[in-house]
Amino acid sequence: xxxxxxxxxxxxxxxxxxxxxxxxxxxxxxxxxxxxxxxxxxxxxxxxxxxxxxxxxxxxxxxxxxxxxxxxxxxxxxxxxxxxxxxxxxxxxxxxxxxxxxxxxxxxxxxxxxxxxxxxxxxxxxxxxxxxxxxxxxxxxxxxxxxxxxxxxxxxxxxxxxxxxxxxxxxxxxxxxxxxxxxxxxxxxxxxxxxxxxxxxxxxxxxxxxxxxxxxxxxxxxxxxxxxxxxxxxxxxxxxxxxxxxxxxxxxxxxxxxxxxxxxxxxxxxxxxxxxxxxxxxxxxxxxxxxxxxxxxx
Amino acid sequence: xxxxxxxxxxxxxxxxxxxxxxxxxxxxxxxxxxxxxxxxxxxxxxxxxxxxxxxxxxxxxxxxxxxxxxxxxxxxxxxxxxxxxxxxxxxxxxxxxxxxxxxxxxxxxxxxxxxxxxxxxxxxxxxxxxxxxxxxxxxxxxxxxxxxxxxxxxxxxxxxxxxxxxxxxxxxxxxxxxxxxxxxxxxxxxxxxxxxxxxxxxxxxxxxxxxxxxxxxxxxxxxxxxxxxxxxxxxxxxxxxxxxxxxxxxxxxxxxxxxxxxxxxxxxxxxxxxxxxxxxxxxxxxxxxxxxxxxxxx
Numbered sequence: 001x002x003x004x005x006x007x008x009x010x011x012x013x014x015x016x017x018x019x020x021x022x023x024x025x026x027x028x029x030x031x032x033x034x035x036x037x038x039x040x041x042x043x044x045x046x047x048x049x050x051x052x053x054x055x056x057x058x059x060x061x062x063x064x065x066x067x068x069x070x071x072x073x074x075x076x077x078x079x080x081x082x083x084x085x086x087x088x089x090x091x092x093x094x095x096x097x098x099x100x101x102x103x104x105x106x107x108x109x110x111x112x113x114x115x116x117x118x119x120x121x122x123x124x125x126x127x128x129x130x131x132x133x134x135x136x137x138x139x140x141x142x143x144x145x146x147x148x149x150x151x152x153x154x155x156x157x158x159x160x161x162x163x164x165x166x167x168x169x170x171x172x173x174x175x176x177x178x179x180x181x182x183x184x185x186x187x188x189x190x191x192x193x194x195x196x197x198x199x200x201x202x203x204x205x206x207x208x209x210x211x212x213x214x215x216x217x218x219x220x221x222x223x224x225x226x227x228x229x230x231x232x233x234x235x236x237x238x239x240x241x242x243x244x245x246x247x248x249x250x251x252x253x254x255x256x257x258x259x260x261x262x263x264x265x266x267x268x269x270x271x272x273x274x275x276x277x278x279x280x281x282x283x284x285x286x287x288x289x290x291x292x293x294x295x296x297x298x
Numbered sequence: 299x300x301x302x303x304x305x306x307x308x309x310x311x312x313x314x315x316x317x318x319x320x321x322x323x324x325x326x327x328x329x330x331x332x333x334x335x336x337x338x339x340x341x342x343x344x345x346x347x348x349x350x351x352x353x354x355x356x357x358x359x360x361x362x363x364x365x366x367x368x369x370x371x372x373x374x375x376x377x378x379x380x381x382x383x384x385x386x387x388x389x390x391x392x393x394x395x396x397x398x399x400x401x402x403x404x405x406x407x408x409x410x411x412x413x414x415x416x417x418x419x420x421x422x423x424x425x426x427x428x429x430x431x432x433x434x435x436x437x438x439x440x441x442x443x444x445x446x447x448x449x450x451x452x453x454x455x456x457x458x459x460x461x462x463x464x465x466x467x468x469x470x471x472x473x474x475x476x477x478x479x480x481x482x483x484x485x486x487x488x489x490x491x492x493x494x495x496x497x498x499x500x501x502x503x504x505x506x507x508x509x510x511x512x513x514x515x516x517x518x519x520x521x522x523x524x525x526x527x528x529x530x531x532x533x534x535x536x537x538x539x540x541x542x543x544x545x546x547x548x549x550x551x552x553x554x555x556x557x558x559x560x561x562x563x564x565x566x567x568x569x570x571x572x573x574x575x576x577x578x579x580x581x582x583x584x585x586x587x588x589x590x591x592x593x594x595x596x
Contacts, residue, residue, distance in 0.1 A: 086478060180384060181521055181522070182519065183519045183520070183521040184521055201502075204499075204502040204503075204516075205502075205503075205516055207516075207519070213592065214519060214593055215593060215594070215596070216516035216517075216519065216593050216594055217516065217594065217596075218502075218503055218505075218514035218515065218516050218594075219514075221480065221481045221505070221512060221514065222481070223479055223481040223482055224479070252596065255596040256596055258596075259596055293596070294511065295512055295513060295514050296513070296514055296515065296516075296594055296595070297594070297595045297596070298513070298515075298550065298553040298554055298556075298557055298591070298595070
């Protein structure tokens with residue numbers, strides 16, 4: 001089944017203890033789409049400026065991603081600069097130039113409207129809601145960030161009533177629910193509407209909560225991390241990609257989708273930008289899935 | 299098979315956001331022994347003062363723990379006072395009165411010498427080594443802490459060559475190996491001698507490393523933690539207790555031993571002191587083991 005992904009396509013300038021990259025391909029929709037493209041057909045909706053390097057468009061096309069919804073506007077592409085310390089946790093933002101992304105008002109191309117899976121990457125919840133209104137998907141997953149929780153809380157709460165899978169990190173879960181306990185926060189989030197809540201804990205793995213069960217996976221233990229940018233969106237790509245491939249949401253598929261999400265994220269952080277994701281294949285992914293199974297099943 | 303446990307028996311004064319306790323039963327050997335006693339026969343070696351409440355000895359005996367090696371000396375019992383914040387992480391130590399524990403020089407009773415399993419709780423590595431020399435165990439597990447790593451590093455390194463299972467937490471692993479990466483630290487630890495290294499990560503679960511495989515479990519998600527004191531020793535008790543029960547160290551048993559360790563620790567933190575451990579039974583333990591399996595297998 002095909003997936004519609006709406007979010008940012010950006011040019012990132014990144015410094016980590018392992019090196020640096022200038023104007024490398026980034027953005028939430030980019031990481032998501034490349035990751036999901038290993039499992040399903042992806043329709044991308046995003047905006048870039050005239051300066052967007054054609055080699056990046058080619059690279060996305062080469063992964064089979066449909067670019068009919070990638071609008072090229074007068075102006076410059078969204079640029080973000082960030083720096084990571086040795087803990088590879090929250091980066092220090094060096095600059096954010098929204099450029100053409102500041103007026104992002106996604107129109108869904110007619111050919112995309114049959115998409116049965118929708119991923120709303122981290123953007124203004126009002127835009128996320130406008131996109132959702134243009135479609136009738138079978139499953140909607142969405143991400144958010146602290147900025148929207150703090151500044152657009154009511155819009156986000158309205159959106160959450162219509163969401164199937166809500167992805168966020170630990171501190172965002174606490175911020176949105178005013179609960180310190182992660183189990184408490186997850187229960188409160190489920191009451192806000194989403195059928196499934198996925199809490200991403202970075203190097204400590206991730207948690208899936210439904211009203212009936214909890215699933216917890218440890219992080220895959222990588223000896224070296226090069227660049228954690230996009231790990232969360234890559235995770236979402238593996239998750240939604242695998243679910244769209246299965247097209248059936250039983251407990252086992254959901255658990256495995258979380259593992260495929262984590263597997264994809266472990267690849268993403270092994271090199272700068274999306275570089276590592278471009279050189280792996282499905283058998284690399286399946287091998288790592290099996291390693292995950294050995295790592296955590298008993 | 300019977301287990302010999304050497305460590306502290308103490309009276310703790312604890313404050314946590316959930317309440318407080320004064321002169322409650324504590325100590326590494328106490329938590330370990332009670333936890334292990336659900337799986338195997340435990341021989342305790344420790345020292346207390348004349349003020350040690352007889353009700354606490356009765357309570358240990360009631361769990362079937364052999365107290366032939368619990369020496370009562372002139373003076374007061376080891377006392378520790380600590381306070382936990384809402385993160386339930388490292389407590390603030392309010393006081394440490396070693397009392398009779400300051401001259402702890404464990405003699406192993408003849409009847410204990412047939413013990414095939416040995417747990418050396420967190421004490422001076424020179425004492426741990428002296429105990430080990432008095433025995434010929436099939437398996438030796440040992441714990442340590444930052445103080446010994448900083449102040450008795452060489453003695454600890456000498457001891458580690460004779461250890462089968464080495465338990466420590468994340469920051470101790472980094473401190474001992476000078477490596478930030480947990481995988482790097484674990485590999486360095488294995489080179490120091492132990493066949494198995496177990497890194498405890500508190501609310502983020504625990505990791506088992508051997509030279510051939512890694513096993514990782516997430517923490518069981520508790521909505522309420524009352525008192526985390528003794529969680530690590532309770533974990534060790536479940537781990538060594540289960541291994542002594544199996545008496546066979548294949549990969550599956552080791553993985554399950556880690557899970558039983560984690561299961562026991564989740565009970566320990568649900569009430570002050572060892573209170574919760576005194577009211578559970580084997581079917582409670584098995585039920586939680588199964589919940590753990592549902593939580594983390596796919």
